[in-house]
Amino acid sequence: MxxxxxxxxxxxxxxxxxxxxxxxxxxxxxxxxxxxxxxxxxxxxxxxxxxxxxxxxxxxxxxxxxxxxxxxxxxxxxxxxxxxxxxxxxxxxxxxxxxxxxxxxxxxxxxxxxxxxxxxxxxxxxxxxxxxxxxxxxxxxxxxxxxxxxxxxxxxxxxxxxxxxxxxxxxxxxxxxLGYNTSGSIQATPQTHDQIILASPPKTSGNYVGKLEVFNELVLGTFRIAGWLVPQNGAAYLNQGYIFWMDADNPDVEIGRCKSAGIIRDDVNATYGLPSGLRFGLDGTLDIRKFAGKRVFPMLRRTNDPNGNTINGQTVDIRFPEYVLTIPKR
Structure with missing residues (x-):
């Protein structure tokens, strides 16, 4: 059979x-x-x-x-x-x-x-x-x-x-x-960009773990980044969430940022033993048409600083430089 x-x-x-x-x-x-x-x-x-x-x-x-x-x-x-x-x-x-x-x-x-x-x-x-x-x-x-x-x-x-x-x-x-002779590596059918991002593995930084779930052009000239960044192993809760678009050719240079409203992700909370209702989901958009031609990658941040900076509070960043998009010239 x-x-x-x-x-x-x-x-x-x-x-x-x-x-x-x-x-x-x-x-x-x-x-x-x-x-x-x-x-x-x-x-x-x-x-x-x-x-x-x-x-x-x-x-x-x-x-x-x-x-x-x-x-x-x-x-x-x-x-x-x-x-x-x-x-x-x-x-x-x-x-x-x-x-x-x-x-x-x-x-x-x-x-x-x-x-x-x-x-x-x-x-x-x-x-x-x-x-x-x-x-x-x-x-x-x-x-x-x-x-x-x-x-x-x-x-x-x-x-x-x-x-x-x-x-x-x-x-x-x-x-x-099941009756098939196989050997070597498996070259699966190429996935779409969105599927590749969605299937990407979580990353850790200290006692925080984060995952990128969306990185794309939502509408003309507006890029979207979404995911989550949560504490584990008893780490302190950092109450501000920010999303960054970073310059892929100058990785320490910020192209733009967006403060994210707290998003409840109880599926993630349950996985990492966190109470239900905590808002560690991140989602944001940015109009970056003026940076046409720039190559950007996403970064997720949790911090105690209300402006999203590293100066006035503890900060955790998780970067995803392996995923790069070029801001198109219109």
Missing amino acids: TIRSNGGGHGGRQSGSGSNWMDPGAVGNGRREADVVRTITQKMQAIASVASTSDQSATTVNQNLQNQVNAMNSAGNGWAITNHLNAFNGQATGAEVWYWAGNEEARKKAAEVSAAIAKALGIVDRGAKATTSLFVHRNTNSGVNVLLIEWCFIDNANDMRRLDQNMDQAIHAVMNV
Whole structure:
């Protein structure tokens, strides 16, 4: 039996220049399930380009699930792969694969896939898991054999570190189990600029961690930067949030800045053990047409200084010089 479809779970419609999923799935360690599993799916598709079941259009969870099922059924009989990440208590670990209870062929394949991932990542093999209740298993046609892969636990820092470090090896191992001969690095389908920014990993500075989620031209001549910057390990709360556009050719030179209103990001707060309702999200825009031709990169800042400076208060900066945009000449 061959793979007929492959997709990343959750997702649905995106808003805010691609920064917000209708359903991000599980969250942990500053990551969102919908982002990570789409990277996995793209890499699998680079090996076996089959029907995609990733949903980017649904506005409700039920519609998202139904859209995936419709795509699986349309692809025809065979293996339908849907990629996911688990979450529980920050300590649970391992890979597992869900299959339709009573289907012995699917049970064996699910066990093989789970074992291959666990070995490649160096995490626990939780094995094949039988189900008759998961939506995608209950609602696909009888000849569509769904393997719902939980690659690891997104809220376990060690699991995610191992996935980031060994993703290609794990994908090779899974695709070998599914009948594909693979070797070397995986050249996934190029992503759009917004997807690359959204999938970028968090960065740390001292006892603060931050993530860039949006860096683009929102409307003509107005650039937008959005993300978050939060304390961890008992660090003091710095109550002012600022966004900077920095000169990529003179990295210590500021092109412009914008004070951000405090934005509640309880998904991030939960990940880093912070109380709900704290406003560590950052979002801002700047009209920078007068700097046409300049190359800029984003920087996030938290400070106690109301003007966003470093002179009158403690300051934490996280810079993203690897992401550069040129201000267009009109």
